[in-house]
Amino acid sequence: LMQLFRPLDMLGWVYRTIRQGLVDMADMFKLLDRAVEVEDAPGAPALVLREPTVVFDNVTFGYDKERPILKGLSFEAKAGAHIALVGPSGAGKSTVGRLLFRFYDPWEGRILIDGTDIAEVTQESLRAAIGIVPQDTVLFNDTLRYNIAYGREGASDEEIAQAARDAAIAPFIDKLALGYDTQVGERGLKLSGGEKQRVAIARTLLKGPRILLLDEATSALDSRTEQDILETLRRVSAGRTTIAIAHRLSTIADADLIHVMDDGRVVEQGDHAGLLRLGGLYAEMWNRQLSEAAELQDAAE
Ligand code: ATP
Numbered sequence: 341l342m343q344l345f346r347p348l349d350m351l352g353w354v355y356r357t358i359r360q361g362l363v364d365m366a367d368m369f370k371l372l373d374r375a376v377e378v379e380d381a382p383g384a385p386a387l388v389l390r391e392p393t394v395v396f397d398n399v400t401f402g403y404d405k406e407r408p409i410l411k412g413l414s415f416e417a418k419a420g421a422h423i424a425l426v427g428p429s430g431a432g433k434s435t436v437g438r439l440l441f442r443f444y445d446p447w448e449g450r451i452l453i454d455g456t457d458i459a460e461v462t463q464e465s466l467r468a469a470i471g472i473v474p475q476d477t478v479l480f481n482d483t484l485r486y487n488i489a490y491g492r493e494g495a496s497d498e499e500i501a502q503a504a505r506d507a508a509i510a511p512f513i514d515k516l517a518l519g520y521d522t523q524v525g526e527r528g529l530k531l532s533g534g535e536k537q538r539v540a541i542a543r544t545l546l547k548g549p550r551i552l553l554l555d556e557a558t559s560a561l562d563s564r565t566e567q568d569i570l571e572t573l574r575r576v577s578a579g580r581t582t583i584a585i586a587h588r589l590s591t592i593a594d595a596d597l598i599h600v601m602d603d604g605r606v607v608e609q610g611d612h613a614g615l616l617r618l619g620g621l622y623a624e625m626w627n628r629q630l631s632e633a634a635e636l637q638d639a640a641e
Pocket of ligand 1: 430
């Protein structure tokens with residue numbers, strides 16, 4: 341009889357693996373809007389990670405030959421540091437994330453993690469080292485337990501509960517009649533944007549990556565929820581190399597180092613106070629966002 345079940349087991353494994361892969365891709369903040377052509381080099385080794393430093397070294401890249409998007413982009417995220425990429429819409433911030441996951445290879449320049457060119461290691465090991473908290477989390481039509489555990493196959497109930505506590509979603513789950521067995525997604529309980537994001541954080545915590553890519557929380561969150569989520573993110577990103585892609589500046593003002601991108605290059609860098617003093621693009625964006633916030637406030641009153 342066991343002979344009969346073995347192929348079924350195998351099928352189950354294939355199904356889970358594909359499903360996991362699909363959501364990973366979807367989660368990568370819709371990074372994958374094109375066919376992927378990158379392949380592992382023959383006999384490529386796995387990435388060995390001692391110090392998770394991330395370096396973009398003079399990277400030039402575009403989606404179409406005629407139009408480079410990144411034009412000699414260089415920046416470094418030191419192991420354990422929190423850096424932010426900011427800049428006007430279309431500057432190429434999300435493209436940086438896609439290249440870090442090696443959905444595309446640069447035309448020129450290199451991307452190094454712990455001194456190793458990411459083009460020389462397996463994509464699987466590269467992606468295992470990096471966790472994403474995306475703007476829009478994709479939830480399965482399945483239980484909360486499944487949705488969190490999917491960060492790591494085989495996680496125990498206690499590990500799942502711990503991740504939920506660390507992501508500050510446990511109090512919400514504990515109040516539900518079915519707890520972790522509650523069905524979510526289209527046919528189940530609808531979660532708010534903030535709750536979904538906490539599920540994503542719990543998932544990422546279970547995966548335990550040493551490098552974190554944060555795609556800024558959407559404006560869909562009210563400012564109280566946003567502050568709470570930021571606080572949680574601050575806690576869970578401690579000790580991990582963190583790259584935050586930010587569209588609004590208020591969310592990254594406390595980063596160790598802010599890289600301001602414009603037209604595919606870093607044009608300014610520093611901390612928040614230093615960049616304000618510089619009186620350049622960052623200061624201009626900051627002042628504009630402040631006055632927009634004030635206008636919204638006026639309109640609300
Ligand atoms: P935003 O703050 O608006 O999200 P961004 O700085 O993250 O912008 P990117 O998403 O990196 O910018 O996009 C940079 C440029 O690359 C844009 O002009 C965009 O149109 C282009 N682009 C992005 N993805 C693709 C793609 N798959 N194919 C072709 N062009 C693309």
